[in-house]
Amino acid sequence: MPTRRHDPERRDRIIDAALSVIAEGGVAGTSHRRVAERAGVPLGSMTYHFTSMDELLREAFTRFALRVSERFSARIAAAADLEALVAAVVHLVHDDLAAGPDDLVLTLELYTLAARQPAFRQITHEWMQRSREALGRLVDERKTHELDALIEGLFIHTHLDPAPRSRAVTRDAVRRILFP
Template sequence: MPDFLAPRSWKPMPRRHDPDRRDRIINAALAVIAEGGVAGTSHRRVAERAGVPLGSMTYHFTSMDELLREAFTRFAERVSERFTARLSAVVRREQLASAIVALVHEDLVAGPDDLVLTLELYTLAARKPAFRQITHEWMRRSRAVLERHVDARTAHKLDALIEGLFIHVSLDATPHGRDVTRDAVLRFLSP
């Protein structure tokens, strides 16, 4: 009998220890979403980007929605951390406008994909109510930090102003400068 037909004892393949695989998949999902949107995101594309076998996708995530929730939650937390860091440094109310200008022109656009990911999350939350929890939690965290400096009602409106300014600065064909942002914030905060 030729050697290749001889019975062999079966040995399981050793499992590769890869403790960062789940994190790589989540980060790869964010990169794929930034490139092609939620609609262009698939298990196969994410697995290829993460450099993992396709089977890892269903091992770590029961569905695409679960992966999207994890990815957008990570993204929202990352942006919230920048927001919190910037506004936590404010000691006096007079510093608040400068901090908000820095948020709009620096922190909220710190990553090259931040605008696209933000808008993709908003679109997904508008279409699928289950994703609104991510945006609600993100807004709650932002408002809580703002409430250290202004009352709750003002924090709610100021959060919306910051978001609008960020989108306009990011998308306008001729984006306004820091001076226009500062003026808008000061007008808003004046008694």
């Protein structure tokens, strides 16, 4: 009888591979077979570690959202006052939220999945909560919601608009919320 290979990182590799496959071909193009190939694991490992594709997608997008949230929170935590917060938000929009080559695509894939399937909205809800908690350290609840929405919109426009978006335009938009 063959011995089972001990591979404690296999589940993590599968999740990371799922994110890579999603970034490459979207959620619609993600299959157990493609993820297993990318992770370098037997196809049977997929059903051993995940009961369904939805479970794998939830795990993968949760990992991704946490990774981006940590980056976001660290940037905001370094801001000591509102002027520093303006600079932090500009940096988030133009650099941090798309620090990885797949971050924009993964963000949009998650939003689309959450829009289509309410079960995935919990991931985006928790992500927004973490963002608002970080922002809430320096601004009131109303400004926290406005700023969070502005960051999301500016991030998308900055990275999808074919014309380069100016940091000065972002800075001015943030200042209009923080210093009305």
